[in-house]
Amino acid sequence: MTTTVLLVDDHPVVRSGLRAVLDAAETLQVVGEAATGEEALALAAHLRPDVVLCDLRLGNGIDGIQTTAALRALDPAPAVLILTTFDRDAEILGAIEAGAAGYLLKEVDPDVIIDGIQRAAAGDTVLAPDLASRVLKGMRSPLPRLTDREIDVLRLLATGSANKEIARALFVTEATVKSHLVHVFTKLGVDSRSRAIHVAQETGLI
Amino acid sequence: MTTTVLLVDDHPVVRSGLRAVLDAAETLQVVGEAATGEEALALAAHLRPDVVLCDLRLGNGIDGIQTTAALRALDPAPAVLILTTFDRDAEILGAIEAGAAGYLLKEVDPDVIIDGIQRAAAGDTVLAPDLASRVLKGMRSPLPRLTDREIDVLRLLATGSANKEIARALFVTEATVKSHLVHVFTKLGVDSRSRAIHVAQETGLI
DNA sequence: ACAAAGATCAACCAAAAGATTGATACGGCC
DNA sequence: GGCCGTATCAATCTTTTGGTTGATCTTTGT
Numbered sequence: 001m002t003t004t005v006l007l008v009d010d011h012p013v014v015r016s017g018l019r020a021v022l023d024a025a026e027t028l029q030v031v032g033e034a035a036t037g038e039e040a041l042a043l044a045a046h047l048r049p050d051v052v053l054c055d056l057r058l059g060n061g062i063d064g065i066q067t068t069a070a071l072r073a074l075d076p077a078p079a080v081l082i083l084t085t086f087d088r089d090a091e092i093l094g095a096i097e098a099g100a101a102g103y104l105l106k107e108v109d110p111d112v113i114i115d116g117i118q119r120a121a122a123g124d125t126v127l128a129p130d131l132a133s134r135v136l137k138g139m140r141s142p143l144p145r146l147t148d149r150e151i152d153v154l155r156l157l158a159t160g161s162a163n164k165e166i167a168r169a170l171f172v173t174e175a176t177v178k179s180h181l182v183h184v185f186t187k188l189g190v191d192s193r194s195r196a197i198h199v200a201q202e203t204g205l206i
Numbered sequence: 207m208t209t210t211v212l213l214v215d216d217h218p219v220v221r222s223g224l225r226a227v228l229d230a231a232e233t234l235q236v237v238g239e240a241a242t243g244e245e246a247l248a249l250a251a252h253l254r255p256d257v258v259l260c261d262l263r264l265g266n267g268i269d270g271i272q273t274t275a276a277l278r279a280l281d282p283a284p285a286v287l288i289l290t291t292f293d294r295d296a297e298i299l300g301a302i303e304a305g306a307a308g309y310l311l312k313e314v315d316p317d318v319i320i321d322g323i324q325r326a327a328a329g330d331t332v333l334a335p336d337l338a339s340r341v342l343k344g345m346r347s348p349l350p351r352l353t354d355r356e357i358d359v360l361r362l363l364a365t366g367s368a369n370k371e372i373a374r375a376l377f378v379t380e381a382t383v384k385s386h387l388v389h390v391f392t393k394l395g396v397d398s399r400s401r402a403i404h405v406a407q408e409t410g411l412i
Numbered sequence: 413a414c415a416a417a418g419a420t421c422a423a424c425c426a427a428a429a430g431a432t433t434g435a436t437a438c439g440g441c442c
Numbered sequence: 443g444g445c446c447g448t449a450t451c452a453a454t455c456t457t458t459t460g461g462t463t464g465a466t467c468t469t470t471g472t
Contacts, residue, residue, distance in 0.1 A: 011291070011312040013319065017223025059313070085217075106217040107265070113219065147448065160401030163429070175451050178430075183448095191430075192458090194399055195366030353418065369459070381421050388461075389418090397460075398428090 003121045006049040006078070007033045008040040008067065010059040014106075018053065018083075021110040028117060035059070037067035044071055049078050050121045053113075054100075056084040056091055065094045072099035079120040083113065090204030092131060093138045102126025143203055144187035153180045155206055158197045209327040212255040212284070213239045214246040214273065216265040220312075224259065224289075227316040234323060241265070243273035250277055255284050256327045259319070260306075262290040262297055271300045278305035285326040289319065296410030298337060299344045308332025349409055350393035357412070359386045364403045364412055 005028055007015050015033045022028045031047045034040040037058050044052060052071055056064035068080045079101040084091075087105055095103055101120040104113060105128070116126040127135060146154065156166045163181070167174045185191060188199045200206045211234055213221050221239045228234045237253045240246040243264050250258060258277055262270035274286045285307040290297075298309055307326040310319060311334070322332040333341060352360065362372045369387070373380045391397060394405045406412045 011220075012314070012316055013223040013227060013289075013312060014217075014220055015223065016226050016316060017219040017221065020222050020226040021219060083219075106219060108218070110218055110222060149449065157400065158404065160396065160398060160404035162398060162400075172449085173451060175453090176449075179450075181429090182431075185430085190366070192366060192368060193429080194363065194368075194403065197400065197403065198364065198366035355419065378419085379421060381423090382419070384460075385420075387459090391460080399459080 002027055002029050003051060003118060004029050004031045004047070004049045005117060006031060006040065006044055006047060006052045008035075008037070008052060008054040008058070008064075009033075009083075010035045010055065010057070014055070018113070021113065022117070025114045028114065037062035037064065037070070040067050041070050041074075044078055045074060048076060051101075051117050052078045052080045053083050053117065054080055056082060056086050056095065065091070065098045068095055068100050069098040079123070081116055081120045081126060086204070087131070088202065088204030089134060089138060090143055092134060093143065094204070096135055103131055104128065105131075143205065146184060146187060146205065150180050150184050150187075151206070153177060154184055154196065154200055157181075157193055158200065158206055208233055208235050209257060209324060210235050210237045210253070210255045211323060212237060212246065212250055212253060212258045214241075214243070214258060214260040214264070214270075215239075215289075216241045216261065216263070220261070224319070227319065228323070231320045234320065243268035243270065243276070246273050247276050247280075250284055251280060254282060257285045257287055257307075257323050259287050259289050259323065262288060262292050262301065271297070271304045274301055274304040274306050285329070287322055287326045287332060292410070293337070294408065294410030295340060295344060296349055298340060299349060300410075302341055309337055310334065311337075349411065352390060352393060352411065356386050356390050356393075359383060360390055360402065360406055361412055363387075363399055364406065 005022060007018050007030060009015050019030050022030050031049050032043045034043050038061050040052065040054065054064050054067055058064055058067065064082060064084065071078055071080050080099065082095045082100050082103040083106060085106050092103055102116055102125055104116050104126065119126050152170060153166055156169055161169065163174050163177045166177045181193070184196055188196050190196045190199055211228060213224050213236060215221050225236050228236050237255050238249045240249050244267050246258065246260065260270050260273055264270055264273065270288060270290065277284055277286050286305065288301045288306050288309040289312060291312050293311055301309055308322055308331055310322055310332065325332050358376060359372055362375055367375065369380050369383045372383045390402055394402050396402045396405055
């Protein structure tokens with residue numbers, strides 16, 4: 001039984017490579033390609049693939065996590081297998097929480113991708129062992145949840161802004177910014193803005 | 207006349223895609239593939255390709271810029287065309303300074319890559335117009351050159367370390383760290399550690 | 413041999429950041 | 443209706459950072 005696959009990646013050469021690899025597997029058939037999340041949704045609704053192989057970073061527009069969530073809301077809903085270079089906790093957990101059946105890194109051999117697609121189509125969860133342990137760890141001690149406002153402050157922080165500048169940008173007082181920073185520092189377990197930026201970037205919170 | 211090409215990328219699916227694309231072009235012939243800079247050097251010395259198509263990030267070991275410099279030191283020296291997702295100034299200028307004949311981003315269409323390889327083989331410089339203007343800008347007002355010690359301090363800064371912690375890590379006094387930071391801030395045109403981290407990351411200095 | 417650059421260190425002062433304590437108002441949930 | 447979480451704000455104090463001025467020693471380049 002042939003499994004149909006939709007490829008979603010903003011790099012043409014990656015799509016070419018995936019097509020060459022998957023076409024060589026007799027049980028898989030590439031039915032379409034998309035360079036953006038929006039294209040992926042339109043094509044998936046029309047072509048009804050069994051599996052969507054999707055990158056996380058998709059240029060402008062919605063990202064791979066948002067694309068995954070939207071794909072999983074389709075009827076019928078394809079299995080989504082993430083294939084990306086990004087391995088930060090927030091991204092892995094975000095993809096799984098969005099409904100991805102699996103998460104592979106682009107460094108893997110092509111036959112791992114083929115096997116992953118087949119297992120995703122069969123309803124299995126597809127994770128490399130080290131990623132699986134990180135997902136379990138994430139379920140046990142989840143990444144801190146920052147409120148929208150805290151994210152706003154943190155993003156400005158990461159551009160190098162001082163508290164006064166952040167206050168000005170968000171139309172609040174410096175005291176308010178400091179209050180938000182106290183919460184952010186506590187949630188991230190840090191005690192300086194430099195550390196907060198570093199942890200947030202490493203884990204993919206921003 | 208057939209142009210021979212060596213592919214250097216740590217992602218197997220990217221190499222597959224490039225091979226599929228280049229094999230379809232009758233004037234090009236892929237003669238080998240490497241996943242690391244070290245492999246690339248060994249293969250290039252043996253296969254003597256006209257052009258090496260090389261990514262910047264190559265997993266562990268030497269990076270694409272170091273690989274480019276080493277390839278250009280071979281006799282005969284192949285033309286090196288960078289194909290990467292990274293478009294930060296320091297990386298572009300670093301690759302050009304290392305002797306790369308050109309720099310393309312992976313978002314481009316396959317025929318742009320084919321054309322780029324042919325032009326690189328012919329001795330031309332291969333840059334997308336927007337990258338070319340940035341290279342010219344880089345020649346007019348080059349990125350600041352930081353000393354090895356300043357880079358040491360900046361890297362630790364980027365992990366979120368306080369001045370005392372950086373001093374401890376480098377076995378110097380806090381006064382020494384502050385002195386280096388004064389120079390770093392001046393060279394980067396910033397006035398805070400957060401801004402220094404941001405600018406350094408955006409331009410690819412760290 | 414000399415000059416320049418880099419690395420090191422210090423002292424002082426002002427500004428910013430961070431911690432603490434305390435508060436009000438609003439929206440959502442039970 | 444009450445509780446909880448979020449967003450907002452303030453005052454005070456301590457710590458850290460950043461800027462300035464000044465210095466010595468070593469290494470590098472001409």
